[in-house]
Amino acid sequence: MIRSVNPATGQVVQTFEEWSADTTRETLDGVAAAWEPWSETALSERAAILRKAARILRDNRIELADLMAMEMGKPVTQGRLEIDKSALVCEYYAENAERHLAPEPVEGVGSKAFVSYEPLGTVLAVMPWNFPFWQVFRIAAPTLMAGNAMVLKHASNVPMCAQAIEKVLDQAGLPENVFRTLMIGAGQVENVLAHDSVAGVCLTGSDAAGRSVAAVAGRNLKRSVMELGGSDPFVVLADADLDKAVQVAVCSRCKNTGQACIAAKRFIVMEDVYDEFVARMKDGMTALKMGDPMDPETYLGPMATEVLRAELQHQVDRCVEAGGILVLGGSVPDGPGAFYPPTIITNVSADAAVVQEELFGPVALVFKVGSEQEAVELANATPYGLGGSVWAGDGNKGLELAARIRTGSVFVNALVSSTPELPFGGIKASGYGRELSAWGIREFVNVKTTVVG
Numbered sequence: 001m002i003r004s005v006n007p008a009t010g011q012v013v014q015t016f017e018e019w020s021a022d023t024t025r026e027t028l029d030g031v032a033a034a035w036e037p038w039s040e041t042a043l044s045e046r047a048a049i050l051r052k053a054a055r056i057l058r059d060n061r062i063e064l065a066d067l068m069a070m071e072m073g074k075p076v077t078q079g080r081l082e083i084d085k086s087a088l089v090c091e092y093y094a095e096n097a098e099r100h101l102a103p104e105p106v107e108g109v110g111s112k113a114f115v116s117y118e119p120l121g122t123v124l125a126v127m128p129w130n131f132p133f134w135q136v137f138r139i140a141a142p143t144l145m146a147g148n149a150m151v152l153k154h155a156s157n158v159p160m161c162a163q164a165i166e167k168v169l170d171q172a173g174l175p176e177n178v179f180r181t182l183m184i185g186a187g188q189v190e191n192v193l194a195h196d197s198v199a200g201v202c203l204t205g206s207d208a209a210g211r212s213v214a215a216v217a218g219r220n221l222k223r224s225v226m227e228l229g230g231s232d233p234f235v236v237l238a239d240a241d242l243d244k245a246v247q248v249a250v251c252s253r254c255k256n257t258g259q260a261c262i263a264a265k266r267f268i269v270m271e272d273v274y275d276e277f278v279a280r281m282k283d284g285m286t287a288l289k290m291g292d293p294m295d296p297e298t299y300l301g302p303m304a305t306e307v308l309r310a311e312l313q314h315q316v317d318r319c320v321e322a323g324g325i326l327v328l329g330g331s332v333p334d335g336p337g338a339f340y341p342p343t344i345i346t347n348v349s350a351d352a353a354v355v356q357e358e359l360f361g362p363v364a365l366v367f368k369v370g371s372e373q374e375a376v377e378l379a380n381a382t383p384y385g386l387g388g389s390v391w392a393g394d395g396n397k398g399l400e401l402a403a404r405i406r407t408g409s410v411f412v413n414a415l416v417s418s419t420p421e422l423p424f425g426g427i428k429a430s431g432y433g434r435e436l437s438a439w440g441i442r443e444f445v446n447v448k449t450t451v452v453g
C-alpha cells in the first residue's frame with residue numbers, strides 16, 4: 001500500500017494499491033513501444049512540448065505547491081518557487097538541447113568522422129520526496145529532449161505529486177507512454193532495471209539507496225547516475241561579511257525544513273568570529289516562523305514524516321552524548337504533526353560517528369577552528385562530497401580554500417544552489433555522474449562514433 005499522509009496533521013489523505021509485477025512489466029512494454037517513434041521526433045517538436053509543460057506548471061503553481069504542502073509539508077511560498085524552477089529547467093533544455101547534442105566533427109580520421117549523441121531507450125528515475133517536482137523535472141527535461149522515454153518511481157510518500165507530474169506532461173502533449181509514473185515500492189526497482197528496454201537509472205536519494213540500486217544497475221550492465229546525500233561544510237573566515245554569512249547560513253540550513261541535500265550542515269567558523277556567529281545564527285533561527293505549511297508566512301513546515309523526525313531526534317541525542325551543547329532547540333515539540341524546531345549544537349566532538357552522518361532536518365552543527373588548515377581538514381572529514389561554501393572578505397583567499405574542498409561544487413560568498421546552466425552532482429558517498437547543463441543531458445545517450453572511409 002502506498003499512502004499519502006499529511007505530515008502537518010498525521011492524517012491519511014489517500015491510499016494507492018501498489019502495482020503488481022505484471023502491471024509494471026506491461027507498462028514498461030508500452031513505454032518501450034512508445035520510445036521508438038519518440039526517438040525519431042525532431043528536437044523542435046520535443047522542445048515545443050517542454051515549453052508547454054513549463055507554461056502548465058506556471059499556470060498551476062498555486063495548486064501544485066498546495067499539493068506538496070499537503071503531501072510532504074513544504075511551505076507553500078517555497079513550493080511555488082520550486083514549481084517556477086521546474087518550469088525553468090524545461091525551458092532551459094527546450095532552448096539548449098540542440099546545442100548540447102549537436103554532432104561534433106573529428107578531423108583527421110577517414111574522409112569524414114563525427115561523434116553524435118543518440119537516445120538509448122527508457123530511463124528509470126528513482127526519486128526522493130524532498131523536492132518532489134524539481135528533482136523529477138531536472139532529469140525528465142534532458143532525458144526527454146535527448147529522445148529517451150522515462151519511467152518514474154517516486155518516493156512512496158508522494159504518490160499524488162507523482163501523478164500530477166505525469167498529468168502535466170500529458171497535458172503538454174507528450175505522446176502516450178513516453179513518460180509513465182509507476183505506482184511501485186522500492187522492492188520492484190530491481191525488476192524494472194532488469195527489463196530489456198530500460199537503459200539506465202538515475203537515483204536521487206540517500207547513499208544507502210544509492211549503493212543498493214547502483215549494485216542492481218551494475219549486475220544488469222545498465223548505466224547509472226547517483227545523486228546522493230551530503231553534509232556540506234560552510235566555512236567562515238575571520239574577515240567574512242558576517243551579516244551576509246549568517247543570513248545565508250540560516251536560510252541554507254532551514255529552507256525546506258532542513259531537508260535538502262545541498263543544505264549547509266556543518267558550520268566551521270574561525271575562533272575570532274565564532275561567538276558572534278553563533279549568537280547571530282541563534283537570533284536568525286529563533287525568528288523563523290514554524291507552522292502550517294499552507295500559511296504563506298510559514299518558513300518551517302513539518303518534516304516529511306514522523307519516522308524521519310524520530311531519526312533526527314536520535315541523531316541530536318547522539319550529538320549531545322558526544323559532548324554537544326544545545327544552543328537552541330533539540331527536542332520534539334508537543335502537539336500533532338511532524339514538526340521539529342530549529343536547532344543549533346556546538347562543541348560536538350568532530351570524531352563522533354554522528355558527525356559522519358547526514359542530518360536531514362533543521363539542525364546546525366557549529367565547530368570552532370583556529371586555522372585555515374584546520375577548517376579545510378574538517379570540511380573534508382566526512383564520507384560525503386556534494387557541495388560546500390567558503391565565506392571570506394578576501395575573495396582570492398576564498399578561492400584558495402575552495403580549491404582545497406573536495407566536493408562536486410563550492411560556492412564562495414554565496415548560497416550553494418543548483419541551476420540549469422551548471423553541472424550538479426557529488427563525489428565520494430554523495431554519488432557520481434552529473435545532472436543539469438550539457439553534462440547532464442549527455443549522461444543517458446549513446447556517444448556514437450561514425451567514420452566514413
Ligand code: NAP
Nearest residue numbers: 127128129154155156186189205206209212227228229261
Ligand atoms: P531515500 O529513502 O533514499 O529514497 C529515495 C528513493 O529511493 C525513493 O523513491 C525510495 O523509495 C527509493 N529507494 C530507497 N531504497 C531503495 C532500494 N533499496 N532500492 C530501490 N529503491 C530504493 O531518500 P529520501 O528520504 O526520499 O530523500 C532524502 C535523501 O535524498 C537525502 O539523503 C538527501 O540528501 C538525498 N538527496 C540528494 C540530492 C542530490 O541531488 N544529491 C537531492 C535531493 C535529495 P521508497 O520511498 O519507496 O522507499
